[in-house]
Amino acid sequence: MTRQLSFTKMENELLPKFRKMTNEAESTVEVQKFFIYCMQELFSNAFDGQLELQFEDVELLPEREPPFVLSEKLKSREEFIEAWSASDLPQIVGRFADLALNRYKHLAKNPGKTEAKMHQRTATGR
Numbered sequence: 001m002t003r004q005l006s007f008t009k010m011e012n013e014l015l016p017k018f019r020k021m022t023n024e025a026e027s028t029v030e031v032q033k034f035f036i037y038c039m040q041e042l043f044s045n046a047f048d049g050q051l052e053l054q055f056e057d058v059e060l061l062p063e064r065e066p067p068f069v070l071s072e073k074l075k076s077r078e079e080f081i082e083a084w085s086a087s088d089l090p091q092i093v094g095r096f097a098d099l100a101l102n103r104y105k106h107l108a109k110n111p112g113k114t115e116a117k118m119h120q121r122t123a124t125g126r
Contacts, residue, residue: 005087010045011095014038018096022103028062031107035060035068035100039093046089051079060097062104068097 021034040053057071074080083089 005083005089007042007046007087007089007092010042011092014042014045014096018099022100025103025107028104028107031100031104032060035096038096042092042096046083047079051077058093060100060104062101062108066094066097067101068093 018034018038021038022031025031025034036053036055036058039058040055043051043053053074054071057074059069061067061069075084
């Protein structure tokens with residue numbers, strides 16, 4: 001019988017911070033960045049700092065299913081392969097990607113409103 005690892009506790013710790021960041025995102029680019037930052041933190045915690053994601057190791061791709069892609073370099077690492085296949089990491093990353101995708105789509109539907117808000121903040125110095 002194989003042992004199933006769970007990273008749900010880490011997911012629950014990161015979720016409020018991630019929701020706050022994505023809700024405050026003013027562009028689709030920011031949503032993509034926040035998703036990557038969150039995944040970097042998740043993987044760092046999950047692997048006790050032994051597996052550090054680079055910025056290019058994970059990407060949010062709204063037109064794909066699932067809406068994220070992991071680099072071949074990352075997927076070829078033995079410690080990643082073991083954890084990915086014997087844990088809930090795929091589901092957790094998928095849930096974060098879905099949350100990011102919802103915000104991404106909302107911002108993509110209203111680009112003029114988003115740009116106006118950004119320009120307003122720039123003009124007022126915030």
